[in-house]
Amino acid sequence: LFLKRCRVYRYADEAWKERGVGEMKVLVQPQVIPDGYTSGGRDVLPANVSLNNVQRARLLMRREQVLKICVNQPIGIDIPHFTPMGSADNSMCWVGEDYSEGSATHEKLAIRFKNASDAEEFQAAVQRAQNYLRNSS
Template identity: 30%
Template sequence: MDPHGDDDEQVGDDYNPEQEVFVGEGQATLPQLPVQTGEENDEEVAKFRAKIYRFADAQWKERGVGDMKFLKNKQTNKIRLLMRQDKTGKLIANHFITAQEGFCKLSQLKTADKSWIWTCYDASDEQPKVWQLCVRFTSPEEVERFKTEFEKAYDSNKALQEEVPKNE
């Protein structure tokens, strides 16, 4: 039997495949489910409005605009940087502020005074990868505030990293 109606079977005289059919009051009732964001065990340390770029294919490519947050894990006290794109909520930056050689050292972008660049092991895509990121702010005050918060997070994570061998 062809589901598209090319057979000789009668469906009914008043059948119209283009017509919408409502049963009941026309409203669906769906149970409200809690949304897991992965931020439940984190405490927000600082938040910024920014645009973020990633260096790929020998050029800076925009990742999106949104709220960039420094989040401190309640159990481990490690601080990470997380950013979601406005409207879609897509993860566009997610990495720990790592105190490793070559990672998370801020430097100013030579062509823009309201931007910072750094290298990190970003896990915002399906496969974590080392990327060079650039963030751009609207005001010089936000640029300096970001630098201060980033360096505080770096120092805090570095101190936590140095404590681990002593406790083992």
């Protein structure tokens, strides 16, 4: 649903620490692929294509060059809940269970995009994934 370059930070030891730079993805796993749609690996699902029976959705990001996973979070019907970071309209933060280190840990994360339109697209893609999950349950 979404694929853009960004920076992710985590809140640790009373400060924001950079977790990585790379492409954030909003991924969904439908039970059935829509008729006539063929994906080419890095394609973003167009807004006019709707999915039914979505089993799972998640946020996934790998660090550039080393390709280590730095964000791996499930998307639920009501999580993540984004809050703006100060007056910057190109960044937001949220709290969630992150599985990038193997086991689940509750972390406060922040994401920063190059411009505000990318941040709005990201938030819209997460809401779209949440709507698919809501309609599938």
